[in-house]
Amino acid sequence: MTDSDEPMCSAKGCTQRATVALLWNNPKIHTPERRKTWLACADHEENLTQFLAARSFMRDTQPI
Template identity: 60%
Template sequence: MSPGGFPRGRPALTFPGVPHTRRVDELICSAKGCRSQAAWQLLWNNPKLHVPDRRKTWLACEEHRASLSDFLGVRGFLRETAPIDDRDRLEG
């Protein structure tokens, strides 16, 4: 785990208002140190910080899907898990 207890090493997607430059085939897992292509998106929010409809996204490869889901789930943050090829979810 990195400082602060987060299992990821980088944000999964760009910030709102910043041009999205990654192609879908270049999306990599959000787990710290992982360079594998992502197969899953984990949609989450922190109810203490975000309005109920807000969704943040972590990306996960097959190997890290469970551990990243568990990290978010135990905190009550995980809202949904969807395959990466559900492209309309990645655009938002």
Template identity: 55%
Template sequence: MTSAQCSRAGCRADAEWQVIWRNPRIHSPDRRKIWVACPDHVEFLRDYLASRSFPVEVASLTPSSTS
């Protein structure tokens, strides 16, 4: 199984977190997007989305969530 790489531009580290979000102006409440993040970038990605007032949550990335 291939591990997921961090969604931060230029980062090639293995992801350990899911950053779950949506843009309420264009996404319905049931539509959510997921970025994955390494430990070094999870806060950056969460803060980037939260600063735009997007609903965002962070959850652990488990092996079953990547299949």
């Protein structure tokens, strides 16, 4: 987060405000209930989702 407490996109080098939370876990090391969170702006939501889905890590998307 920044000084203004705006949620920022988790994509490397991105400084845009996040609009969604991507909830994921790695089933090899996390329990099924555990969720980790990446934040994504509109420009990076699809790319980050595809990255997680390709590894079978993607669980849910929630607006923020």
